[in-house]
Amino acid sequence: MAPEKTKIIEFGPLAELKARRQGGKPETFDFLGLTHFCSRTQDRKRFRMKRVTSRKKFRAKLRGLKEWLKASRTLPTPVLMKFVVAKLRGHYAYYGVTDNSAGIARFAHEARKLLFKWLNRRGKRGCMSWEKFKLLLAKYPLPAPRIKVNLFTSK
16 A cells, blocks of 8 residues: 555544644545545534545546547537536536535536537637527536435435
8 A cells, every 4th residue: 555645534523523622624535536524414413424526536527528628629519518418417426425516516617617618619719609608508408416326325
């Protein structure tokens, strides 16, 4: 095992209390593309581990989508939109876990902005306005970001 990738951290309800007493925050860790952190339930009574998309993975996925859109912007619009929808569905399926709704909503927003940017560079500059883009999205809708996996179901 690589020593720079392995360490023991304090994590859990006691680590949270200890960090709060010392005026800091408990440590977090990244695992499987998600950052795991200490938190509390909505009523603030019980400890709960929560997850958000790792910043590193978020940037990498956006960079990958940008490069793909840049290379594929000349595809016919229906084909391009079909691939973008598939990419977004895949992202939501993997990162759409309990407590990560803000992370996948942010990815959807950034993906929409990237799509507009690269569709706007298909011909003469400035050929697509936001109004035209909204009409395009009405014809080829992007999937809504949704939580796909509830980590608290008991089956």
